[in-house]
Amino acid sequence: MTDTDVDPATTSDTPAVPAVALAGITKRFPGVVANSDVHLSVRVGEVHALCGENGAGKSTLMKILYGMQPPDEGTIEVDGKQVRFKSPSDAIRAGIGMVHQHFMLADNLTVLENVVLGAEGMYGIGKRARARIRDLAGAVGLDLDPSTLVERLGVADRQRVEILKVLYRGAKIVILDEPTAVLVPQEVDELFDTLRTMRADGYTFLFISHKLDEVRAIADSITVIRRGTTVGTVDPKTVTSRQLAEMMVGSELPSPETRTSTVTDKEILRVDGLTLRTPDGRPLLDSLDLVVHSGEVLGIAGVEGNGQTELVETIMGIRKAAGGKVLLDGRDLTKAGTLARREAGIGYIPEDRTRHGLLLTQPLWANRILGYQTRRPTSRGAFLDVAGARKDTRRIVEEFDVRTPGIEVAAASLSGGNQQKLVIGRELSGEPVLLIASHPTRGVDVGAQAAIWDHIRNARAAGLAVLLVSADLDELIGLSDSIKVMLRGKFVADAEPSSVTPEDLGCAMTGAGVVDDSGLLVTDQTADGGTP
């Protein structure tokens, strides 16, 4: 790996000046791992992929490059000149454009109006603008009348309008944030064709993704980012999917293995035919069945956005299922609200602790009450038991090694790992029978990660049933007693954690896995068999 590492000191004296060079970028946020000493060098006229799990720090890095946030440390160079962006308009002036994952288009305006909006000063709003858009439309593969209303365009065309917008503003370096997330496979191929043509025209792309097969198909070089820092830059032609996966999930991390089985035959959670639909009737969860036993960890693998979040939130009663049943320890909770489900003995570690797990401005002890406002020791009848909450918060701080000077500090002032330990300590309070853990170690430092794994393992040994959703495949394989693979709202395969590899799981997650008659994933594929 070392021979492919990019060292900005050596690249700067090669004849070609990099289009973008980031050196030593560090960004700290209260309570989250953002970026730490990131180095990235993008050559002119290449498609440079930035790869990493969700939460690895890709978005923060791109926000820094696009001027949305200033870095705490480090330098940004564009075309060899050091720059300091105060806002995205500075970045645009320097020739950098960004296409966001979520489109920022006004449906009720035409393509022309959407493109010109906010850039009226460049070519006016009339003939010159229209001519300029026609010139550029060919480059992005957009073949339509600029007077078409955006609401009549499909997703792929909208994306092209977004790219057109940044080109119109003079961008030569385009950041694409997970551009394929919203596209179907044929559209992905078309997008890649367009990118290749544009690359030949001299445009430079920064392509953010966590899909290894796509990255390998389009990129000229790949930089992997993990836990906020760049792991290295590699050539897609010489690297295998296995090596990339290792770089992304970090196989040298402490192993989360739990091999002695504690699985009992006591059914704790049974989900039957659980279905959830979007308002327009598209299924997000398609008739899912699962059972978690006492002492068992059931892992859910899947590429982000295939229904894992929805599954967890539907089991928690935060989303209302369109059909199916949820039974906890034999009790039907299908119609119960979130609070009733919590009271019935479900602990919940949400995937985004800052949005769903904590009241950031409140002291730690007040956060102990959240979700437990009807139960001892934090409440008595309609009244809160503040003394009880304080006492139990001290216990959590002690038992779960939450590093804090006291329980009166605001939750926001803790680091991400300590916030997470507080959440886990809280959710393991009150003797739950089921723990739903979504990405329990995301954005958490290595030390806290090992501690969190220990807590989950101990609780499992004590008979807790655990439903674990994670993007960290090593974590998933190491902690789970059985694994289900989720794709587009369905379970597509079961996997045996003792024999499956992250690569096998990765294939199954993209729909390329082979399953036998019983639905079990066949695990004898080669590491590079990812593309069908």
Add this chain to the structure above:
Amino acid sequence: MNARLRSSLLAPALAILFSALLCAVALLASGANPGSALKVMIGQVGEGQVAVDIVNSTAIYILAALAAAIGFQMNLLNIGIEGQYRVGALVAAIVGGALALPPMLHWLVIILVAAVAGAAWATLPAILKVTRGVHEVLSTIMMNAIAFGLAAYLIRRDNFGILIGNNVSTKPIPESGQVPGIDLGDRGTIFGLVFLSVVAAAVYGVVMNRTRFGFELKASGLSPTAAAAGGVNAKRMIVVSLLVSGAIAGLVGLPEILGRDHAYTLNFATGYGFAGIGIALLGRNHPVGIAFGSLLWAFLDKSKVALDNVGVPREIATIMQGAIVLSVVVSYEIVKRVELAAEQRKVGQAMGTATEPAGSSS
């Protein structure tokens, strides 16, 4: 705890300093001496019934501000307090005038009717908000307009209005329904319902800080997503908080009606609801803050007449009220950010490098 107290006093101190500066500038611009203007305003407190008027006004403002604060706790802007208190007062006056009950019971019925009427006026916005997503600001503003029209209609002489002297009012509430005050002779009479305000503020404080309902309300306001994950039913909280806000708003007109006017008249005071919103901001939704804010507001209101004596337009007092609210909002935000940053630094120092991400690079 000491640091917490210091910080909660720092923000209002900054705000008062800053708004005093703004007001001084406004006074200087209008050609007056800020010092002498302040002196006559303070001197005015000793005149006639002004001191008692200030106490009575304070009580009314406290109720209006509590109504606003309950909404603010969960990011609901109940702009409809103005309409809710008018409907509450009118309905309570009509019912109170029509009943004959023993004294204590009569008051209680009137107070209850006012609260129910105020809550009823907030029901439609609450339902629209949770079922159709209609923003409460729009719906409550429209309910205000309807309330004004309704009040004007109901008090017509062919409905509930009767002519007393040259003023139209509802049928006077009999003595059993009148709440006696504290008579200070030439100084005036302190309304009996001043104590209702004190009790309401105390109950509000306890509910917000010590009960499950208050916790769920605050959690919903601080982070709707975290509240939902913690099992708080957002829709229920919206309905309940708007209704409680409306119920308290319904009480705003009662101190004057039961303590002085004994009927809803054409001269019924307006503007308390909007003042309440400003005072709730000023008091940061805290009962003690609201009490002081109300006192300040009442002082500015009642002593501004004295400004005419030194040749200053009394409207300058309104500018002061606005300046104070703006300064408070700004200074609280600044202090909050500085404090959080300081706390994070403190935690970071105490914990060494615990806040650093793990930089395991090859």
